[in-house]
Amino acid sequence: MMNLFPLIIFTCLLAAQADAEPIDTGATDPMLAAASVPAPVPEPVKGAVQPAEIAAASNPGLPATQAKAATPSALPGAGLPQWPTPAGQVSAAPATLVEVVDPAVQLPPVSVAPLQVVPLYRQDELLDWIEQGRHLKQVKQDRCQLTQDIEARANVMKIPSYQFLWGDMLAWGVCVKPDAEQGVKYLWAAADQGLAPALEQLGRYYWKGILVQKDLLRAETLMREAASQGLLKAQLEWVEMLLAGLGSPLDYEEAYHLLHGAVIGDKALHGRAASLLSRLAGRMPANAVARAKAMG
Numbered sequence: 001m002m003n004l005f006p007l008i009i010f011t012c013l014l015a016a017q018a019d020a021e022p023i024d025t026g027a028t029d030p031m032l033a034a035a036s037v038p039a040p041v042p043e044p045v046k047g048a049v050q051p052a053e054i055a056a057a058s059n060p061g062l063p064a065t066q067a068k069a070a071t072p073s074a075l076p077g078a079g080l081p082q083w084p085t086p087a088g089q090v091s092a093a094p095a096t097l098v099e100v101v102d103p104a105v106q107l108p109p110v111s112v113a114p115l116q117v118v119p120l121y122r123q124d125e126l127l128d129w130i131e132q133g134r135h136l137k138q139v140k141q142d143r144c145q146l147t148q149d150i151e152a153r154a155n156v157m158k159i160p161s162y163q164f165l166w167g168d169m170l171a172w173g174v175c176v177k178p179d180a181e182q183g184v185k186y187l188w189a190a191a192d193q194g195l196a197p198a199l200e201q202l203g204r205y206y207w208k209g210i211l212v213q214k215d216l217l218r219a220e221t222l223m224r225e226a227a228s229q230g231l232l233k234a235q236l237e238w239v240e241m242l243l244a245g246l247g248s249p250l251d252y253e254e255a256y257h258l259l260h261g262a263v264i265g266d267k268a269l270h271g272r273a274a275s276l277l278s279r280l281a282g283r284m285p286a287n288a289v290a291r292a293k294a295m296g
Contacts, residue, residue: 126165154189161195187202206222235258259273
């Protein structure tokens with residue numbers, strides 16, 4: 001018994017040492033294995049937008065070397081592995097880096113009303129506007145588009161109606177810089193060619209002292225000439241001048257004849273003409289009035 005005791009003690013020590021050492025069975029803890037293996041670096045996907053390309057797209061003038069430096073490597077999650085985008089799914093860049101503009105989308109065109117081309121005034125319609133006193137209003141209504149044409153026909157072609165229109169535009173600064181002196185010159189140019197409205201207007205200007213100094217003799221002469229051409233406005237004003245003491249009593253019969261034979265559709269003007277004729281007849285002998293009425 002005394003010889004077996006040391007052997008038993010030695011056996012117990014061996015068993016205790018075996019229990020303290022880990023037994024390698026060849027198995028590995030999955031969590032520990034994943035932590036010890038470095039993360040794989042993904043290869044770039046063919047056709048995918050790379051960070052450097054994103055930086056270059058958002059800054060067209062940025063050199064390529066700076067574009068690489070501008071790669072968002074410091075963004076959150078930049079050190080984590082980036083897995084390829086699954087097939088069929090579009091890879092979108094961060095909205096803060098790239099502004100996507102669809103080239104097919106266009107802004108609606110701005111609606112601008114086109115400027116309507118105004119045809120050159122016909123001679124008859126221009127004379128109509130002049131007699132009605134609306135020629136300057138028509139030029140402004142047409143946005144002054146014919147200013148150069150009007151000047152050319154007045155200055156180069158010397159058409160009386162256009163000389164009158166251009167003269168009035170200059171005199172009153174319609175579509176051009178005001179120049180009363182040149183305006184009156186063009187009115188005289190039209191009057192010298194026998195244009196009745198120009199004769200009447202100049203006669204009225206000299207009568208009233210508009211733009212020019214009063215000259216009653218010249219005013220009555222111009223107005224008589226315009227009235228003899230059948231211009232109703234001049235016929236009314238000539239009778240008014242004669243009643244105001246201008247001209248000669250020898251002109252009464254002719255003035256009465258012209259106004260008495262005028263066809264007047266406007267009621268107001270018709271009443272004005274009747275009143276003037278009545279007043280003029282009161283200064284004429286009865287036989288002179290009869291002759292004036294009978295004149296063909």
